[in-house]
Amino acid sequence: MMKGQKHITLFLALLSAFMLNAQVEWDRKDQRSLDEADIAFQQEMYDFAYDLLQPLLQKDSSDARLNYQLGACMIELGMDEKKSLAHLEKAIESKPEAYFYYGRALHLNLRFDDAHLAFSKYQEVLNPKVDLATVEY
Numbered sequence: 001m002m003k004g005q006k007h008i009t010l011f012l013a014l015l016s017a018f019m020l021n022a023q024v025e026w027d028r029k030d031q032r033s034l035d036e037a038d039i040a041f042q043q044e045m046y047d048f049a050y051d052l053l054q055p056l057l058q059k060d061s062s063d064a065r066l067n068y069q070l071g072a073c074m075i076e077l078g079m080d081e082k083k084s085l086a087h088l089e090k091a092i093e094s095k096p097e098a099y100f101y102y103g104r105a106l107h108l109n110l111r112f113d114d115a116h117l118a119f120s121k122y123q124e125v126l127n128p129k130v131d132l133a134t135v136e137y
Contacts, residue, residue: 030056041069046076051056055113064094072101092118096125 026034033052040049045064050073071087074080085105091098103118 001115012078026059032057037069041073045074046073049073050077050079060088064098067091068095068098068101071098073103075104075108081105085109096122099125 004011033056035048037052037056040046040052050060053070053073054065057063057070067087068091071084071091074084074087088098088102088105092102099118099122103115103122106112106118107114114125
C-alpha cells in the first residue's frame with residue numbers, strides 16, 4: 001500500500017470512530033429535561049420520566065441512559081413489552097444495571113431462558129450477593 005493511501009485509510013478510520021462516538025449536544029432546555037427525567041426516574045415517578053424521555057430519545061436514539069430509563073419506565077408502567085425490550089437491548093452493554101429490566105422484559109415476552117440469563121448477568125455484574133429467588137417481578 002502506498003504511503004498516501006495509508007494516511008487516507010487512517011484518516012477515514014479515525015473519522016468513522018469519531019462519528020460513532022459523537023454525542024448529541026443538548027441545548028439548555030434539553031439538558032433541563034434530562035436532569036428532570038433523571039430525578040423523576042430516581043424517585044420512581046415513571047409516568048413523568050417517560051413523558052420527558054420520549055422527545056429526548058427522538059434526538060438521540062442511541063443514548064444508552066435514555067434507552068435504559070425509557071425501557072424501565074415502560075416496564076414499570078405496564079406498557080408495550082416488545083418496545084421496552086428493544087430499548088433495553090440498546091442499553092445493556094453500556095449500562096449493566098439495565099440487565100434487571102432487560103430480564104423483566106424478556107420474562108414478559110415469554111422468553112424465560114433468556115430472562116434467566118439476563119437476571120444471572122445482572123446478579124453477576126452488579127449484585128453478586130442477591131439471591132435471585134428473592135427478586136420480585
